[in-house]
């Protein structure tokens with residue numbers, strides 16, 4: 239692992255690393271500040287976060303409008319910027335344009351609310367970490383199973399993130415972890431889990447605007463369809479911290495052979511002229 243030099247204004251230390259911190263709740267979120275503060279003891283912290291809440295933006299990126307960066311004065315030796323983009327934008331721009339050297343680690347969170355099962359595909363928090371991982375860095379997404387604004391509630395999750403960060407930095411090959419922490423500060427232990435399955439029920443509220451036109455409002459609530467032992471949702475429900483290692487090869491290898499048997503027929507049906 240490449241070790242970076244201390245950032246400007248930071249105390250000289252031994253093994254300083256450059257840590258990029260983002261979230262999807264926006265720069266004002268309590269979980270972000272608590273996380274950045276906790277990590278400041280570990281290395282040089284660069285915060286690049288959306289200028290507003292961007293939960294549910296998944297891995298979206300901004301390609302048709304300019305990205306505007308605004309420095310934010312956080313003090314405490316933490317460099318912070320806001321961006322009018324998504325978490326994936328923040329990580330891309332942070333790594334490529336804002337960091338004053340190579341980043342060693344990306345951490346996203348601490349999110350207000352859990353990110354479990356199939357939700358990781360919609361989650362801006364997880365996507366922030368995924369972006370770091372896709373760029374070859376170890377990465378961590380951390381979420382709290384609570385929607386509180388009290389900063390203290392995020393402290394245990396931020397401490398865990400720091401401890402996990404030290405582990406990740408010591409590995410040869412980068413890992414991507416999705417971490418969910420119970421919201422009451424009373425975790426019973428830690429479980430290493432797989433993703434469960436989450437769906438949304440009663441999703442669309444059909445309404446009418448003042449001009450009589452129909453519109454829809456995405457509402458409804460997440461329902462866990464897979465609470466079997468070993469899943470992230472089950473661990474959290476049982477009061478445990480859940481840690482799920484993720485990877486992003488979505489290829490269905492078992493299906494490849496099956497689809498391959500269609501190859502000849504599909505090609506013939508095109509007269510071989512596609």
Ligand code: MN
Pocket residue numbers: 262263292293294349350363
């Ligand atoms: Mn969020």
